[in-house]
Amino acid sequence: MTSQTLSMLSVAGELPPPPPGVTDLKFHDFFKMPVGPGGLVPSEKLLGLNGKHVRIIGYMAQQETPSTGVFILSPIPVVMGDEDEGLADDLPPNVVFVHLEKNDHVVPFIPGLLKLSGILSVSSQEEADGRVSSVRLLLDPELAQAFLHNDQEHHARK
Numbered sequence: 001m002t003s004q005t006l007s008m009l010s011v012a013g014e015l016p017p018p019p020p021g022v023t024d025l026k027f028h029d030f031f032k033m034p035v036g037p038g039g040l041v042p043s044e045k046l047l048g049l050n051g052k053h054v055r056i057i058g059y060m061a062q063q064e065t066p067s068t069g070v071f072i073l074s075p076i077p078v079v080m081g082d083e084d085e086g087l088a089d090d091l092p093p094n095v096v097f098v099h100l101e102k103n104d105h106v107v108p109f110i111p112g113l114l115k116l117s118g119i120l121s122v123s124s125q126e127e128a129d130g131r132v133s134s135v136r137l138l139l140d141p142e143l144a145q146a147f148l149h150n151d152q153e154h155h156a157r158k
């Protein structure tokens with residue numbers, strides 16, 4: 001991965017304020033607290049940002065078999081096992097399924113904290129791998145290009 005790609009995605013030190021028109025979203029803002037007898041309920045902030053441009057910081061979930069055009073962003077580092085574990089993996093409830101506009105490229109794993117921005121979507125949707133996502137981010141085109149460039153470098157080294 002090039003240093004330019006890393007600087008676009010990685011978090012180093014204190015974050016500058018988001019650009020105009022972009023709202024910071026934190027994982028702890030996803031659900032109303034405390035959790036009540038009805039379980040996890042989306043927060044007003046999360047619902048209010050549906051369809052809006054947001055920035056979020058998190059860790060790419062490491063998948064044994066990476067998906068094409070999508071990856072999972074988590075508040076904590078997560079390693080997801082084999083396909084035989086199916087839907088019984090250890091993902092926290094507040095993850096984001098990050099979609100690239102061009103969904104025909106495998107997204108190689110990038111360790112460490114990542115800062116991502118794009119358009120937020122909040123609703124139940126079945127993903128290609130069978131998981132049901134509640135929160136998705138359509139990655140900004142320039143960040144998606146960085147991931148696609150990373151994929152091309154990954155294949156060139158093989």
